[in-house]
Amino acid sequence: MNQPRIVTADEWTRARDELLVQEKKVTRVLDELAAKRRRMPWLAVEKDYAFDGPDGRVSLLDLFAGRRQLIVYRAFFEPGVHGWPDRACTGCSLVADQQAHPAHLNARDVTLVFASRGSQPNINRLKARMGWEIPWFTIVGEEGAEFDVDFGVDEWHGTNVFIREGDRIFRTYFLDNRGDEKLGGTWSYLDITPLGRQEEWEDSPQGYPQEPPYQWWRWHDDYDSLPT
Known part of the structure; x- marks a missing residue:
């Protein structure tokens, strides 16, 4: 390996300061x-899409769980995927392994879910084996096929972002391929939300909700203490 040169502490600090710029x-x-991204136009979602969850059949609107913003990662865990039915796609599993605690996203009015073709029993077994607690839904029926095609995830993983105004849903952002690699931390997810x-x-459109940094931050089990 052609390793970098060995330097003194002063030389190392100068090199680090140059890189910091x-x-x-x-x-x-x-x-x-x-x-x-916060100024991206919104695309109205006009179709109904169906999913199975722990409590039965739900809609795309239900995935918001009452919050205003929704992030849906299309993970590949289904027949034909390497490792099925004991394991999900290797890359999708790596994404699942690095998820931040959802309480921090929830505090910013964001719900993050995974969606796959695998059944709920298979998903629950996989989550238990891997130690994942991510809300994970099953894409079902013809509506499910349309969801994959409509949102660019019929042949590859991808992350779609939505916002709702009452019961109206809008698509606001999408990334896939190497774009998914940077996701997993609280800040990386918040930076793709509308x-x-x-x-x-932050430079946001006029009227967007904003408050000082640090003020809303909590331990993940202490968000009930946020002022209302």
């Missing part, structure tokens, strides 16, 4: 991209 530029660019982190420093 570039890293801060990238951070600012990422903030600008997140601001543009309302963002909802903090005052």
